[in-house]
Amino acid sequence: MAADGFASLARDDAGMNVIFLRRGLATLPADQRDSHAAGMILAFVVDDLEGELARLTAEGVAVTMPLTEEEWGERAFQVRDPNGVIVQLVDWKGAGAA
Known part of the structure; x- marks a missing residue:
């Protein structure tokens, strides 16, 4: 769901809801x-990390941490939302993953 200054992400199967609000909302x-x-x-854990990176880059989103791979198998990149919240997209498909 979305409106001016508001976006809500939900997963019915996980019983969660993440809400993003623009600063200054009355x-x-x-x-x-x-x-x-x-x-x-x-x-957020995603299935296609490279695909999400390409999609966001094509949309003009500034990547604030490039795609990295940790020795324990975590692969991730980061962006920031307009309020400064760091949003990290991640998968566990790196070399150290079990």
Whole structure:
């Protein structure tokens, strides 16, 4: 679901909902309207990491951490949302994966 300044991601099978809000929305309490996210990474496991990287790059999204592979098998890249939240897309298909 999406509207001006609002996007909601949900998975019925996982019982979760992640909501992104633009800073400054009048619907937020005054003490939250201009808050920046700090020290938080929102990570999503994806099936096609390279495909998502290509798709986001084609859409003009700035990649803030290039695709990397850790020795334990995690592969990931990062972008930032307009509020500064780090969004990491990840898979576990690297050399160290079990």
